[in-house]
Amino acid sequence: MASLHIDVIKALSEIHPKPSDITFQYGTAGFRTLGSTLDSVLFRVGLLAGLRSKKLDGKTIGVMVTASHNPEQDNGVKIVDPRGEMLEASWEGHATTLSNAPNTEQFIEALNTLIQSTKIDLSRPCNVVYARDTRPSGISLISALEDGFKAIGCSARNAGVTTTPILHYLVRAINTKGTPESYGEDSEDGYYRKLGLAFKKLVSGRPIIQPVLIDCANGVGALAVAKLMEYLGDTIPLVLENISLSTPGALNNACGADYVKTMQKLPPSLMDHLQFGQRGCSLDGDADRLMYYYLDERGQFHMLDGDKIAALVASFIVELVKSSGLENEVKVGVVQTAYANGASTKYLADRLPVKCVPTGVKHLHHAAEHYDIGVYFEANGHGTVIFSPHTQARLAQYQPSTPAQSTALGHLINLTQLINQTVGDALSDMLLVEVVLAHKSYTGVEWDSLYVDLPNRLVKVVVGDRNVFRTENAERRLVSPPGLQQKIEGLVQRYEGGRSFVRPSGTEDVVRVYAEAVVKSQADELAFRVAGLVYDEVGGDLAKRPKEFL
Known part of the structure; x- marks a missing residue:
């Protein structure tokens, strides 16, 4: 029976000691915090990814070093399962446990506990593919990750500097290579x-597409779009x-999808x-979020967010x-979160089933898999469309009876290739x-007019x-x-079309407050009043209370 190479793990672990004053947590986006504090986490994630691969009989596991839309000084890491999906939920707890072991001895003890509790056969092979975004801290963090791979004896493929979605694509392409479910050539060029x-x-035979401006957030998307x-x-x-990939502090700074959505x-x-009437869009730092917009003839800014994308696409x-x-055989559904604008939910619900799930891609993705074709987009611009294996097989076998049916079928099949599922x-x-x-021969104006957003405001309270x-x-x-929910409901009732909810962030010690109302000024007021309730609830000092909460 194979066992851990304890001496190798000890020697490498001592190079990557855990900071004594930090508790790490694997959240909806993996680990994410200041890049300067993550060295030990990356080393341990390297071992965990190897063990995950062994548990799954040598299937390739992905590791992405990124902090997405966060400021440049932050960094993070997440593990990708074999089909390109998020890490299985039960293993998030294992990741948190391993990352918080205070020293090498207790880390090894935690590793042994994990191996026994999940019945991992250490003699199995392990394979990983890994990549990073453009953050300066990524170079040293990748080095710590590679030490983790060495410690567990992994076969590791470095995909270099690339987008998060390309890393997900590579994981699935590697694991389906040579099978009937082949996802594509397992390379960036593929x-x-x-x-x-x-x-x-x-787009063959369609009118010429007008130039689209892309804000690359001074991140890895700039490299990817140029290649695309x-x-x-x-x-x-x-x-x-x-x-600009070399200007210090430029990444996501006053640009990118999160800036557009938040501001x-x-x-x-x-x-x-950006010219009047021209479509523009913003990526985030690792190119997994997208936010569209345009300026009308008066120079007024119009945002086309994830909700607008979901409405258009679905x-x-x-x-x-x-x-x-195929309408009697293939059922299309949409998945949203509570952040979805109420007007978008109404627009979609009049046309197809809509389900609301907790925030976080894993919740949306899982719910979307229950439909034949599942469309999911968070309001922040993160989303995709999933075609079930049964649906893809049906599209391949279906015999259309008219030229119009044949054309539509061809479009659906090509969409399964265009969309990163x-x-x-x-x-x-x-x-x-x-x-x-x-x-549809739509400009941004026609797209925007599918429905009119209810005015909304998102604020955060540091706790x-x-x-x-x-x-x-x-x-x-x-x-x-x-008791806090009852206070919020009391406030909401004072505003026409009022809706508000409060949820803790999955990535930082803040609470997010979302509010909607029929009038913009009332949506703003409701958001800040609810934020004030939250601030008071956690024992905020009134003298230090932000003035906008008063």
Whole structure:
């Protein structure tokens, strides 16, 4: 019976000691905090990824070093399971336990406990593929991760600097290679080739697409879009902005998808670049989120967020399913979170089933898998479309009876190739949006007019311990602290069309407050009043209370 190489693990573990004053937690986005504190975590994640691979009989596990939309000084790491999906929930706890073992001896003890409790056969092979975004801290963190791979004896493939969605793609492509479920060529070029070919087929014969401006957030998306353009040819002109990868502090700074969604305005760096009526979009730091927008003829900014993308894409897919003659066999559904704008939920619910789940990609992805075609987008611009294996098989076998059905079927099959079904992917989603707009002959104005957003506001309150706040009903109701939900409901009743909820962040010690109302000023007021309730609840000092909460 094989066993751990204790001497090797000890020697390498001592190089990566755990900071004594930090407690780490594997959350919805993996581990994420200041990059300077994560050295020990990366080493231990290397071992954990190896053990996960051994548990799954040598299937390739992915490891991505990124902090997505966070500021440049942050970093993080997440583990990707064999089909390109998020790490199985039960293993999130193992990751947290291993990361918090205070010293080498207790870390080894925790490893042995994990091996015994999950019945891992250490004689099995282990394989990983790993990558990082452009953060400066990524270089040293990758080195710590590689020490973890050495300690467990992993065969490791370095995918270099790339987007999070490409890493997810690679994991699935490697694990399905040579099988009937082959996802594509297991290389970055294979990813670009797959998307480029599908896009060309889908826009063939459509009017020329006008130039689209892309805010690359000064992140790895700048590299990826430049490469993707080689495979798109002249089908879609792309204008790249915020592509500085060497300017310290530029990553996600006053640009990118999170800035647009949070501030609800155009990044300052684009003011002189986005033309009236032109479509623009912003990626985030690792290119898994996408936010669209345009300026009308008066120069007014209009945001087209994840909810707008879901409405556009879902209604288009429903039309294609109907046109193909498969509406009685293939059921399309949409998954949202409580952050979805109430107007978008109403628009979608009039057309197809809509389900609300807790925030976090793993919840959305899992729920979307229950539909034949599941569409999920968070309002923040993270989302994708999943075609079930049964549905993909049905599309391949189906014999259309008219030319119109044949055309619609071809479009559906090409969509299965264009869409990165493993995870939200800003590049794939951007091409998907452009396909729908080309088919519908929509500008940003027509797309925006599908429904009118209810005014909303999102604010955050810094707290000492976010775990004090617990929720139910897909995070739409607080159950702790006791009594706070009733106070919130009392406030909400004072505002026409009022809706508000409070939930703890999955990645930092803040509580997020969302509010909607019919009038913008009332949505703002409701959000800040609820934030004030939260601030008071956690024992905030009134003298230090932020003035906007008063």
